[in-house]
Structure formats: C-alpha cells, structure tokens
Amino acid sequence: MEFFLQQAINGITIGAFYALIALGYTMVYGILKLINFAHGDLFMVGSYLGYTLVIALIISGLIPNLLVALLIIFLMAMGMVALTGALLERVAYRPLRKAGRLAPVVSALGASIFLQNVVMLIYGPRYHVYPKGILPDIHWSIGGAYVTLVQLATLVISILLMGGLYFFIQRTRLGTAIRAVALDHDTARLMGIDVNRIITLVFLLGPALGAAGGIMIGLYYGRINFTMGWGYGLKAFVAAILGGIGNIPGAMVGGFLLGIFETLAAGYLPWGGAWKDAIAFLILILILILRPTGLLGERVVEKI
Amino acid sequence: MTVALLQIENVHTYYGHVHALKGINLEVEEGEIVTLIGANGAGKTTTLRTISGLIRPREGCVKFNGQDINGLPAHRIVKLGISHAPEGRQIFSTLTVMENLNMGAYSLGGDREAIEENRRRVFDLFPRLEERKNQLGGTLSGGEQQMLTIGRALMARPRILMLDEPSLGLAPMLVKAIFETIREINKRGVTILLVEQNARAALKLAHRGYVLETGRVVLSGTAGELLRDERVRKAYLGEK
Numbered sequence: 001m002e003f004f005l006q007q008a009i010n011g012i013t014i015g016a017f018y019a020l021i022a023l024g025y026t027m028v029y030g031i032l033k034l035i036n037f038a039h040g041d042l043f044m045v046g047s048y049l050g051y052t053l054v055i056a057l058i059i060s061g062l063i064p065n066l067l068v069a070l071l072i073i074f075l076m077a078m079g080m081v082a083l084t085g086a087l088l089e090r091v092a093y094r095p096l097r098k099a100g101r102l103a104p105v106v107s108a109l110g111a112s113i114f115l116q117n118v119v120m121l122i123y124g125p126r127y128h129v130y131p132k133g134i135l136p137d138i139h140w141s142i143g144g145a146y147v148t149l150v151q152l153a154t155l156v157i158s159i160l161l162m163g164g165l166y167f168f169i170q171r172t173r174l175g176t177a178i179r180a181v182a183l184d185h186d187t188a189r190l191m192g193i194d195v196n197r198i199i200t201l202v203f204l205l206g207p208a209l210g211a212a213g214g215i216m217i218g219l220y221y222g223r224i225n226f227t228m229g230w231g232y233g234l235k236a237f238v239a240a241i242l243g244g245i246g247n248i249p250g251a252m253v254g255g256f257l258l259g260i261f262e263t264l265a266a267g268y269l270p271w272g273g274a275w276k277d278a279i280a281f282l283i284l285i286l287i288l289i290l291r292p293t294g295l296l297g298e299r300v301v302e303k304i
Numbered sequence: 305m306t307v308a309l310l311q312i313e314n315v316h317t318y319y320g321h322v323h324a325l326k327g328i329n330l331e332v333e334e335g336e337i338v339t340l341i342g343a344n345g346a347g348k349t350t351t352l353r354t355i356s357g358l359i360r361p362r363e364g365c366v367k368f369n370g371q372d373i374n375g376l377p378a379h380r381i382v383k384l385g386i387s388h389a390p391e392g393r394q395i396f397s398t399l400t401v402m403e404n405l406n407m408g409a410y411s412l413g414g415d416r417e418a419i420e421e422n423r424r425r426v427f428d429l430f431p432r433l434e435e436r437k438n439q440l441g442g443t444l445s446g447g448e449q450q451m452l453t454i455g456r457a458l459m460a461r462p463r464i465l466m467l468d469e470p471s472l473g474l475a476p477m478l479v480k481a482i483f484e485t486i487r488e489i490n491k492r493g494v495t496i497l498l499v500e501q502n503a504r505a506a507l508k509l510a511h512r513g514y515v516l517e518t519g520r521v522v523l524s525g526t527a528g529e530l531l532r533d534e535r536v537r538k539a540y541l542g543e544k
C-alpha cells in the first residue's frame with residue numbers, strides 16, 4: 001500500500017509535467033490542425049532558460065527571498081519561451097498556412113532540430129545540473145509514502161496554471177475567440193476576429209506553459225539535456241491524444257493519467273522500469289484502436 | 305446623385321483556376337432589400353464572400369459608403385458595418401447561444417453597454433434565443449440555428465446585413481417566419497442583401513433583385529419587374 005501510494009504520488013508529479021506540455025500540443029492542434037513537433041523543444045528551451053536564471057541569480061547574489069526568486073525565474077523564462085513560440089509560428093508556420101498539411105509538419109520537424117542545435121551550440125552537449133537545494137529539502141509522510149516540497153510545488157503551480165488557462169479559455173472574450181477560431185476560421189473572421197492574432201496568442205500561451213513544465217522538471221530531476229524535448233514532448237503528445245487532441249481539459253486529464261499509468265506500470269511489472277516508455281506508446285496504440293477521438297474528444301453531437 | 309451604400313464594380317474572383325465571378329456589377333442603396341437569385345454555382349455565395357473579404361477579387365472594386373474596401377481583411381470589414389450571415393448556418397456548435405452572440409459582437413471590443421443593448425434587440429426579435437441562451441449552439445434545431453446565425457450577425461450592429469440562403473433546409477412555416485423577421489430587421493433600418501434559391505419568396509420580400517448566371521449578372525430590376533419577367537418565371541419560378 002505504501003509502495004502504491006508512493007508510485008501514485010510520483011506519477012501525479014510526472015503527470016503534471018506531461019499535462020502542462022500536452023496543453024501546448026492540443027491548443028495548436030485545435031486551432032491549426034498542426035502537430036507542432038517543435039513544442040517539446042520549446043519546453044526544453046524553457047528548462048535551459050530556467051537553469052540559466054537560477055545560476056544567474058545565485059552568482060549575482062540577488063536572491064531577496066525564495067518565493068520572489070522563483071516568481072522571477074518562472075515569469076522570465078515563460079515570457080521568453082512564449083516569444084520564441086510566437087516567433088516560430090511567424091517564421092516557420094505562417095508562410096506555409098495555405099500549403100496543405102504536410103509542409104508545416106516538415107517545417108515543425110526542422111524547427112525542432114534547429115532549436116536543439118541552437119541550445120547545444122550555446123550550452124554544449126553535456127548534461128546540465130540544476131543546483132541542489134534551490135527549494136529546501138523538506139518532505140512530509142503520508143501513510144508511509146513521501147511527498148517532497150518540489151512535488152508539492154509542482155502540483156500547486158501546475159494546478160494554478162491550468163486553472164488559470166481554463167478560466168481564460170472558458171470565461172473571457174479572447175478565450176471564447178480561441179474556441180471560435182478552433183471551430184471555424186472563416187466564420188470567426190466574419191465575427192471581426194483577427195484570426196492571425198488569435199493564432200499568435202495560442203503560440204504564446206502553449207510554449208509559456210511548456211516552459212513552466214521545463215523549469216519544474218529541472219527542479220525535480222536536476223539533470224537537463226538539449227535532447228530532452230523529444231522524449232518528454234513525445235510522451236506529452238501521447239497524453240494529448242489520450243485526452244482527445246484539440247480538447248483542453250482532455251490534455252490535462254490525459255497528462256495526469258499517463259503519468260500515473262506509467263509510474264504504476266514501472267513499479268509493478270517485472271522489469272517495469274525498463275519498459276516505462278514502451279508502456280506510454282502501448283497506451284497510444286490502444287487509444288488509437290479503441291477510441292481514436294481520445295477520452296474527452298468529440299462529446300457534442302452536432303445536429304445537421 | 306447620392307452614392308449607393310454598397311457598390312460592386314466589375315468584380316472578378318477566382319477559386320484557384322476557376323473563374324467564379326466574371327465582372328459583377330451591382331449596387332445596394334441604404335434602406336433597401338436587394339436579392340441575388342440564381343442557380344447553384346452562379347456565384348451568389350462567392351459574391352457575398354468577396355464583399356465580406358473572405359476572398360479577394362482579382363480585378364474590380366468593392367466600395368462601401370464611398371470607401372474602397374478592396375483587399376481589407378474580413379475582420380476589418382465587419383467593423384465598417386457589413387455583417388455576413390454565412391450559408392449553412394455556420395454557428396459555433398460547441399459554444400453556447402450566449403457565447404455565439406458575444407462573438408458576433410466581437411468587433412465592438414469591450415463595450416459592454418453596446419453589447420448588452422444589441423443583445424436586447426436580438427432577443428426582442430428572437431425570443432426563442434433568450435430561452436435557449438445557455439444551450440450549446442449544436443443542440444439547437446435548424447430553425448433556431450438560423451435565428452442564431454442572423455442574430456449573431458446583428459450583434460455587430462451592421463448597416464448592411466448579408467444573408468446567405470436563410471431558408472435552406474427549413475420547413476415552409478419557418479421560412480415564412482424567417483422572411484417576416486428579415487422584413488422587420490429592414491424596417492428597423494438595416495439594409496439587406498439577400499442571397500436565395502427560393503426566388504419567389506425572395507422577390508416578394510425584396511425591393512430589387514439581380515439574377516446571376518455562371519458568374520455574371522444577366523438581369524436586374526425591381527422585384528416586381530423580375531417577378532413578371534418571362535425568363536425569370538421560366539428559369540427560377542418554375543412556371544411554363
């Protein structure tokens with residue numbers, strides 16, 4: 001029971017990362033029907049920027065207090081990655097908007113390779129390590145299992161971010177416009193919505209959330225590498241499909257479910273740890289066969 | 305001579321290599337109901353899409369209120385006062401009725417008072433929409449969806465309302481009601497450009513009409529003249 005609880009807690013933590021990254025995939029897909037294969041790399045850039053800011057704050061000795069420092073790191077890294085995302089859309093996707101569906105995917109793969117190489121050239125190919133003890137090493141015991149402060153912070157921050165996004169999408173005028181554009185570009189134009197601006201907005205929001213995930217992964221695992229975007233990105237992509245690609249609550253649910261499945265399977269199956277990644281893709285195959293629209297996909301029946 | 309509210313001069317529009325509009329000329333005066341009739345593929349919908357900026361004409365010009373609006377993006381054209389209720393009731397199916405209407409008022413920005421006032425007018429015209437305001441658009445009946453399409457277009461407070469096939473797929477009773485409402489909207493001061501396959505009903509409602517055939521205006525005149533015209537009666541009113 002303790003083991004189960006511990007695996008579940010770890011799974012929820014990893015699920016939070018997947019969910020944050022999956023939101024970027026699902027929002028872009030929702031609005032452009034494009035799989036932004038460079039999204040994982042934007043998340044990786046976020047992780048590196050977080051790392052750089054942590055080091056910079058430590059070296060400069062300008063750490064007023066922990067909460068302020070974390071706030072600065074998150075906001076700056078999220079902002080910069082958001083701008084990178086919007087720039088990427090402008091340079092790599094917008095010129096190909098009318099070129100069918102294959103060309104932008106190829107462009108996305110190119111952007112992914114480009115971002116990885118830029119980071120490799122700047123930081124070098126080796127692993128980088130987030131300094132230890134950024135967050136105090138506190139943990140609590142729940143029924144024999146441990147929850148660390150990093151895990152708790154991950155959960156709180158990701159829930160705040162996702163709650164904020166959900167509120168924005170559901171309750172505000174711009175959020176409603178995002179949903180309208182996702183349904184029908186031309187009709188949205190007829191409403192007076194500047195579709196290009198809405199697309200830019202989506203390319204700001206998704207990467208910002210991804211960057212937050214990137215920093216938290218750095219704080220949680222400690223080690224980051226310029227190729228990490230591919231692996232996490234692919235898993236988050238599976239999470240987005242699990243929840244129903246294009247569906248925002250679906251990406252959140254899919255992320256957490258995938259994290260929990262994967263960690264439990266790794267804990268309970270013989271040699272499970274080695275099979276962890278295979279399990280994620282087994283889930284992808286099962287979903288594609290049994291419920292291609294994902295768990296929350298296409299709930300509304302349209303009358304014709 | 306006063307300038308017409310909407311003027312289209314020698315407009316040529318292409319879909320890829322297909323020459324869809326081959327030099328269309330038409331005018332709509334303030335306060336009029338003008339109808340475009342014609343068979344499928346005559347270019348009626350393309351004409352509306354060209355006016356609202358969804359397609360750019362390759363040649364010719366579109367003037368609204370004396371201003372050249374050629375090449376303006378669609379979202380700017382709405383702001384000038386041209387609303388387009390598209391064919392096939394393109395409502396946002398997973399948005400509620402209220403959200404659909406709010407999107408119709410998107411071009412008004414955050415002006416809550418104006419939006420609220422427009423909403424009152426729309427609910428006044430279509431009380432059914434108020435009853436269903438929290439329902440998702442996709443769960444409405446065909447007639448209600450048509451009401452929502454028109455109501456949504458009115459939310460921008462247009463000077464001219466372009467309606468594309470509002471009677472499509474509706475029962476005769478509903479068609480009658482929708483046409484009555486269009487007349488009512490016109491009485492309240494909105495100019496109307498109506499595209500219809502149901503030529504008889506459209507000509508009975510309109511002041512003037514244009515007949516389109518394969519991308520050209522082949523005939524125009526007052527609604528009465530067109531209703532009496534031999535060719536129109538044969539081709540579009542189903543008489544021998």
